[in-house]
Amino acid sequence: MRLRSLTVAAVAAFALVPVTGVPSLAATTTQPTAAAVSDGIWKSGATRRPPVRTSIAAALRTTQDYQDRVLALTNGERTRRGLRALAPSACADGFANSWAATIAGRNALSHQQLSPILSACRARSVGENVAYGKVTADVMVQMWMNSPGHRANMLNPTFSHLGVGAAASSGGSMFGVQVFLTI
Numbered sequence: 001m002r003l004r005s006l007t008v009a010a011v012a013a014f015a016l017v018p019v020t021g022v023p024s025l026a027a028t029t030t031q032p033t034a035a036a037v038s039d040g041i042w043k044s045g046a047t048r049r050p051p052v053r054t055s056i057a058a059a060l061r062t063t064q065d066y067q068d069r070v071l072a073l074t075n076g077e078r079t080r081r082g083l084r085a086l087a088p089s090a091c092a093d094g095f096a097n098s099w100a101a102t103i104a105g106r107n108a109l110s111h112q113q114l115s116p117i118l119s120a121c122r123a124r125s126v127g128e129n130v131a132y133g134k135v136t137a138d139v140m141v142q143m144w145m146n147s148p149g150h151r152a153n154m155l156n157p158t159f160s161h162l163g164v165g166a167a168a169s170s171g172g173s174m175f176g177v178q179v180f181l182t183i
Helices: 056-080 090-106 115-120 137-145 148-154
Strands: 002-007 015-019 022-028 125-133 161-168 174-182
Touching: 056 137, 056 148, 056 161, 056 174, 090 115, 090 125, 090 161, 090 174, 115 125, 125 137, 125 148, 137 148, 137 174, 148 174
Parallel strands: none
Antiparallel strands: 002 015, 002 125, 015 022, 125 174, 161 174
């Protein structure tokens, strides 16, 4: 799994990579070593499984369930700490879903430009978490919470809204995107 975090107000990029294929929290610096990155894209060396064949309706239902679970777990983490729950944002959902589909199609993790989100969603600030892996929504949220940069986004008291996107790659990895807004 690889995770990254980016906010407009304060840029902080973090990467978490698996060690020997097991989800872990082996953190790299903001400038990963050449051994971890090739042409700016992390290479796991893991073998690919053939694409999972499923109906479009089942895939959409599964993706929506994944997104709903990420939103619920994120709000659970916030409310447990006395913060208000994030309201769902259709605008942020659109950007999160579009970007999840883009990076899943590329099978490469990266951030989208956040300035268009600010203007389109009429937000004062925006933050983004991205991740991928063959993991459940619960594991993805837990890994974000275990990473200081991602945790900061998820528990930022100034954020008021959240959009969540998820898309499966042809290799079976789930690409997750959280777009946080202050409106």
